Amino acid sequence: MELIPTGIPGLDKALSGGFSRGTSILIAGNPGTGKTHLAVHVLFNNMKKGLKGAYISFAETKRQFYQNAMESGLNFEEAEKKGVFKFYDMLTMPKEEMKDFLDFLIQDLVEWKPDIIVFDSITVLGQIFGAAMMRSFLHSIIGRLVNALNSLAILIDEIPYGERRVGFGVEEFVVDGVIVLEMERQREVIKRYLTIPKMRGRYIARSTYEYVITDYGIDVIPIPDLRFAERNIQTKERIKTGIPKFDELLGGGFYKGSINLIAGPTGSGKTIFALTIASNMAKQGFRVLYMTFEEALGALLGTTKNLGLDGDFKVISLIPEAMTPIQYYALIKRLLRENSSEILFIDSISAMQSHMEEEDFIKAIRYLQLLSKEKNITLIMTYLSQNSNLLQSTGFSTLMDTITILSYELPSRPGEFLKRYLMVLKARHSEHKAVLRKFKITLGGIEIE
Incomplete structure (x- = not known):
């Protein structure tokens, strides 16, 4: 017929x-x-x-x-x-x-x-x-x-x-x-x-x-199934983050088409960490789209300039607003198509979560998973989390291929500096190193000690 x-x-x-x-x-x-x-x-x-x-x-x-x-x-x-x-x-x-x-x-x-x-x-x-x-x-x-x-x-x-x-x-x-x-x-x-x-x-x-x-x-x-199942990702091609010691902790970088989370409390350096990786990936020739719900476009571009992050990548600033999961999906799919993007950064998914019920937020992440699989997009997201134990208990953490936790230690005496730490909590299909490492923010972005 x-x-x-x-x-x-x-x-x-x-x-x-x-x-x-x-x-x-x-x-x-x-x-x-x-x-x-x-x-x-x-x-x-x-x-x-x-x-x-x-x-x-x-x-x-x-x-x-x-x-x-x-x-x-x-x-x-x-x-x-x-x-x-x-x-x-x-x-x-x-x-x-x-x-x-x-x-x-x-x-x-x-x-x-x-x-x-x-x-x-x-x-x-x-x-x-x-x-x-x-x-x-x-x-x-x-x-x-x-x-x-x-x-x-x-x-x-x-x-x-x-x-x-x-x-x-x-x-x-x-x-x-x-x-x-x-x-x-x-x-x-x-x-x-x-x-x-x-x-x-x-x-x-x-x-x-x-x-x-x-x-x-x-x-x-x-309408996606809200139950999270193990995902089969391609393990033949990795994308370097451009931060050598971070790539080492990940077991060689992010897998192409993977979904990755950088989580931490306010002030831990999530945005700068993401910007550094975005800049480095753009320098490698990847088409990078950076979406932010947290910063004004001028402020974000000012940060990249002050840190000397000169990789050519597309930055789009959106005002967090009440949208359904499928509306976010349609918006992000359109932006990916218009920019022919291979790598997508979302800073941060916490802004999406603030306008949704928990079930709808999990559904939004599932739609992002569908989009990543459909377009073979490597997805890197930041998330506001005060406690790594709480993060592991959230429904969407099962979906992530890698989870990197950022934290910091406040100075205890006058004249001391803030100490920042990171740990790769999870890296699927990788022999990653789950060790705590110190890092600092320098001209050029993130430097791991």
Whole structure:
């Protein structure tokens, strides 16, 4: 059976490749869940590949549609000029003329032969003509189009607030597939879920996914298992940190594609330690992205300059804010793609944790693990921890391939200097040295004694 991919990688994976030709798919949800956003991107993604698409709108005019689509970077006007898109404005159509126009519409579609037809929304059609006309429309008109053209019909439908029923209660029983979009508010954030309760002819391994609406489309991601299992990492290639004695403690450096944690209390030198490694890795020719939630960009660049860290790496300063795990995932994935990064520093994940429940924080780390595995990114994170014993008891510490603990000893007498220490607590698949070593911050970064 021929498939029409959605062009959204996570959704295509969930659908085992996409939608089957010759089927009708219902996208349902409350207002604001992104139903139109999803349908429009599926349509546009396929028109970029040369398929023809039609959009029958009962909800907005052609001008409004084009303007709203352009805000997401989708140029339907250009697609229309290329002859791969047609828009049918049903919003301004007088009710008494609509039945006759529907007959014309069907005839025009049969002659033009689009590959994808979107109806937005059939809820409005039902409100105008009633449930009986809705049932006839679904059984007869949609069925005729789908069968005659071997096309994909996407129907958008509303779920009233406070109800589980879709539209008029008949739509989901007539169509071949149903996708339900939901959202819920938790504290400061909105979480969005995509469920596939029905999809004829497609193998659905998992029915529920999280999704996020971005300025470039929709990301659909499997909800990760929160149980941490041992990870198999590639042990053929190591990346030197550029701090010789630290590389020795690690057993030769960080493995490529590994997840690494530098933890310690405030003032222990976590940020400078991370900046030193980032600079050294950039000097080796790696494409490094350094994300900070802790420092202003100017202050961080000033620190690198004062320490003589001249490695050319990208620094991005973000304001810690309430985001869902998948929103962090989508943001970080976009930044990695835009900068073609091989190594990612996050300083610090404690800023993410401060805006999340514990379960959501663990989920965010699991999403970072998925990202590291998916893109073969080496991930180095800092974390605020006052006690190494407390760190070992946290759920996410099991995920880390290496854990380095920083600490310090305050002077006991006037004139004495602060003493800083580090220890590699964990280094998976390595013969590391779990010994306490002194280090100091010098011109050029970190120096281990």
